Amino acid sequence: MTLVIELDEGLRRPLRASPPPAIQADQLGLLADLPGTWVGGGFNVVALPTGNGGFRLKLNATIETLSFTPVGGAIPNRGSVQGDISLFGLHYLQQVSDATTFEGLHVEPGLWLNVPATTDPEAPATIVRQSTIPHGDSLLAQSTFLKDVVGGPTIDEVSTIPTGDDPKLKRAGYIDPYTNPALPAGIPRGAQINPNILLSNALEAQAEKGMKVVRTQVIQVSTQPVGxxxxxxxxxxxxxxxxxxxxxxxxxxxxxxxxxxxQLQYTQTVILNFDNIDWPHISVATLVKQ
Incomplete structure (x- = not known):
C-alpha cells in the first residue's frame, strides 16, 4: 500500500525562498562573512559562589566550534506607525569545551539579525544578537558600534577584577585568587586579569610568521541601553x-x-552579581573559518 498525502497548493511553496548568494550577502551587511563553521580556542574566566560569602575562580583554556547558517529569506516585521521592514539574519550554535578534559562548558543557540534603519522609532541600521543559554538565561543585545576597516583590530584591555562596595573587596587577600591563580597549560601569566592578552598574542604569533590582518569588520553589541x-x-x-x-x-x-x-576573534564580558559584588565573567577566543 502506498500512502499519498495531498498538500494544499499554498503549502507546496517554500515559506522563505533563499536568494542567490550575492544578494544574500548584501542583505546581511557586516554579517555576510559569518556563514560557515569556525574552529579554534581561547580562555574563560568566571567567579563562582561557594556560599557564606565565598567564591572560587574557575579558569579554562577552551576549544570551540561556532557555526552560522543563513535564515532562508526575509523575515517580515509588520509596521503600524511606519511601513513594514524586513530583517535578514543567521542561525548560530556555539559549543565550548575545556581544552584539556573536553568537559562541556557552554552551549548557546541563537540568531544574529541585520536590522535596517527605521523612521519610527528613528534609529540607524543595527545588528541584534538573540540567544538562549541552558542555565536558564535568555538575552537580547544590540549593536553599539559597527565598522569595516582596513588593517587589524584595536584590542583594548579588559579586567576580571570584581567591583562593588562590599567591605570584602578592601581586603588584599580577597583578590589573591586573581593575582596568584593556577593557570591552565598554555595560558600566559596576566591573562587571568586581562584575557584579551590571548587575542593580541595570537595576532603577534601570526605576524612573526609573516601574516597580517588586512581587513577587520567590527561588531560590538551590548544588552544596554537596548536589550x-x-x-x-x-x-x-x-x-x-x-x-x-x-x-x-x-x-x-x-x-x-x-x-x-x-579569522574570528571575540571578547565577551557577562556581569554576574552575587554577595553584592559584580563579577566579570570573561571569555575570549580566536577561531578560523573552515
Missing part, C-alpha cells in the same frame, strides 16, 4: 546575570605567500 538578560529565579537569586558586552572582529588574514583566510 537585556532574563533569568530563571534561581539564577537571579544566586548569581544574577545582569549585563553582556561583546566585541566580534571578523578578520581577513593574509599569509606570507599572499593567500588569505578568515
Amino acid at each position: 537585556g538578560i532574563v533569568n530563571i529565579p534561581f539564577v537571579t537569586a544566586n548569581a544574577n546575570a545582569t549585563k553582556l558586552d561583546a566585541i566580534f572582529w571578523i578578520e581577513t588574514v593574509e599569509q606570507a605567500d599572499g593567500t588569505q583566510f578568515q
Whole structure:
C-alpha cells in the first residue's frame, strides 16, 4: 500500500525562498562573512559562589566550534506607525569545551539579525544578537558600534577584577585568587586579569610568521541601553546575570605567500552579581573559518 498525502497548493511553496548568494550577502551587511563553521580556542574566566560569602575562580583554556547558517529569506516585521521592514539574519550554535578534559562548558543557540534603519522609532541600521543559554538565561543585545576597516583590530584591555562596595573587596587577600591563580597549560601569566592578552598574542604569533590582518569588520553589541538578560529565579537569586558586552572582529588574514583566510576573534564580558559584588565573567577566543 502506498500512502499519498495531498498538500494544499499554498503549502507546496517554500515559506522563505533563499536568494542567490550575492544578494544574500548584501542583505546581511557586516554579517555576510559569518556563514560557515569556525574552529579554534581561547580562555574563560568566571567567579563562582561557594556560599557564606565565598567564591572560587574557575579558569579554562577552551576549544570551540561556532557555526552560522543563513535564515532562508526575509523575515517580515509588520509596521503600524511606519511601513513594514524586513530583517535578514543567521542561525548560530556555539559549543565550548575545556581544552584539556573536553568537559562541556557552554552551549548557546541563537540568531544574529541585520536590522535596517527605521523612521519610527528613528534609529540607524543595527545588528541584534538573540540567544538562549541552558542555565536558564535568555538575552537580547544590540549593536553599539559597527565598522569595516582596513588593517587589524584595536584590542583594548579588559579586567576580571570584581567591583562593588562590599567591605570584602578592601581586603588584599580577597583578590589573591586573581593575582596568584593556577593557570591552565598554555595560558600566559596576566591573562587571568586581562584575557584579551590571548587575542593580541595570537595576532603577534601570526605576524612573526609573516601574516597580517588586512581587513577587520567590527561588531560590538551590548544588552544596554537596548536589550537585556532574563533569568530563571534561581539564577537571579544566586548569581544574577545582569549585563553582556561583546566585541566580534571578523578578520581577513593574509599569509606570507599572499593567500588569505578568515579569522574570528571575540571578547565577551557577562556581569554576574552575587554577595553584592559584580563579577566579570570573561571569555575570549580566536577561531578560523573552515
